[in-house]
Amino acid sequence: MWIKSIELFHLSMPLKFTFKTSQTSLNRRETLVIKLMDDLGNTGHGEVVAFNEPFYTKETLSVAKRKLINRLLPRLLRQEIKQPFEVHQWMDLTHPMATAGLENAVLDLFARRQRQSIMDLVFHEETSDKIYAGIVLGDLDSQSLLNQIEEYVNEGYVRFKIKIKPEDGYAKLKQIRAKYPDLMLLADANNSFTLEQMRDLKEIDELGLLCLEEPMTYGDFSAYQKLQAQMKTPLCLDESIQFIEDLNTAIALKACQVVNIKVGRVGGLYYAKQMIDLCRRHNIHYWVGSMMESGISKILHVHLASLKDNYIPGDLSSSRRYFAKDVIQPEITVQHGLILVPKGPGLGVEIDEAALKYFTIDHTIIDGRT
Numbered sequence: 207m208w209i210k211s212i213e214l215f216h217l218s219m220p221l222k223f224t225f226k227t228s229q230t231s232l233n234r235r236e237t238l239v240i241k242l243m244d245d246l247g248n249t250g251h252g253e254v255v256a257f258n259e260p261f262y263t264k265e266t267l268s269v270a271k272r273k274l275i276n277r278l279l280p281r282l283l284r285q286e287i288k289q290p291f292e293v294h295q296w297m298d299l300t301h302p303m304a305t306a307g308l309e310n311a312v313l314d315l316f317a318r319r320q321r322q323s324i325m326d327l328v329f330h331e332e333t334s335d336k337i338y339a340g341i342v343l344g345d346l347d348s349q350s351l352l353n354q355i356e357e358y359v360n361e362g363y364v365r366f367k368i369k370i371k372p373e374d375g376y377a378k379l380k381q382i383r384a385k386y387p388d389l390m391l392l393a394d395a396n397n398s399f400t401l402e403q404m405r406d407l408k409e410i411d412e413l414g415l416l417c418l419e420e421p422m423t424y425g426d427f428s429a430y431q432k433l434q435a436q437m438k439t440p441l442c443l444d445e446s447i448q449f450i451e452d453l454n455t456a457i458a459l460k461a462c463q464v465v466n467i468k469v470g471r472v473g474g475l476y477y478a479k480q481m482i483d484l485c486r487r488h489n490i491h492y493w494v495g496s497m498m499e500s501g502i503s504k505i506l507h508v509h510l511a512s513l514k515d516n517y518i519p520g521d522l523s524s525s526r527r528y529f530a531k532d533v534i535q536p537e538i539t540v541q542h543g544l545i546l547v548p549k550g551p552g553l554g555v556e557i558d559e560a561a562l563k564y565f566t567i568d569h570t571i572i573d574g575r576t
């Protein structure tokens with residue numbers, strides 16, 4: 207396969223709500239969309255989901271963009287692509303989200319060209335036709351949390367993740383639990399606790415959470431090891447696991463029981479699959495997160511969540527919860543708590559070109575002469 211044209215769309219999508227975590231506050235989401243076209247006129251899309259500020263991982267959107275324009279994308283025009291994952295032979299993992307966006311676009315293109323779903327191309331196993339959705343709620347006051355949970359439970363959602371910080375995380379979760387004793391509930395602390403707060407952590411441990419995501423400093427596997435030894439609640443790693451080595455270390459130290467898989471964070475579906483294989487071999491649970499992305503990356507995560515041994519429903523909910531409009535057609539919708547997995551070629555959805563254009567704040571054509 208030869209790639210004939212490459213476009214890069216820098217999107218800015220206003221969020222319908224302010225998303226507050228222990229680390230940041232977001233009211234608009236900027237990402238990059240890579241559009242590739244092959245010699246037969248097929249197209250493929252991938253999204254680069256780095257943030258403007260390095261609050262989550264170190265990679266920023268501006269650095270990822272520069273590297274894609276100057277180095278990575280021009281290379282795609284110079285050689286024949288025989289297999290989608292061969293791009294990893296010449297891309298390193300210094301900017302995993304740039305790498306992932308490029309790989310995802312090549313994969314979508316390759317799969318569409320073969321009239322095959324990306325999941326059939328990459329995983330040779332049975333997948334679900336529909337998956338349970340999951341809501342993520344930011345660090346809101348208790349009353350807003352309770353109101354929103356009620357609203358979403360009434361809409362049919364069954365799984366809730368709450369962003370917490372040490373000051374009031376336990377109090378909020380306790381109130382939710384009191385009202386919803388059987389709700390599928392988890393909490394994400396985004397690195398805001400330390401082992402000094404063991405008393406709070408022990409209290410949280412009594413709430414029957416599905417898991418506790420990233421309580422300790424990221425990458426501090428020895429802190430996770432100590433904490434997991436004292437908690438019944440499975441610890442879940444997200445930002446601490448960026449490379450296969452991180453996962454190997456976590457497994458060796460018994461630092462977690464669960465891993466949140468996000469394609470962008472780990473550098474593409476190639477690495478996500480390796481991590482899933484590793485989790486399966488070591489009886490570590492995995493499930494699928496995501497990061498307030500447009501439908502292009504969200505739907506990829508919906509596909510990944512259609513693997514049948516996901517531990518819990520993912521951070522995957524309707525497009526309209528986040529944005530006034532999405533850039534994919536059909537948008538992601540949730541009915542009776544479920545999302546249908548689109549089974550068509552590639553990502554199984556089309557791009558809404560008008561919406562893509564509407565959200566674009568910068569457009570670059572890569573002609574190979576840069």
Ligand SMILES: O=C(O)CCC(=O)c1ccccc1C(=O)O
Pocket residue numbers: 262342394396444495496497498499521
């Ligand atoms: O609603 C979503 O897309 C998931 C939100 C989420 O939890 C998140 C969003 C941005 C950055 C990091 C995280 C996280 O999982 O830690």
Ligand SMILES: [Mg+2]
Pocket residue numbers: 394396419420444445466495
């Ligand atoms: Mg997280």
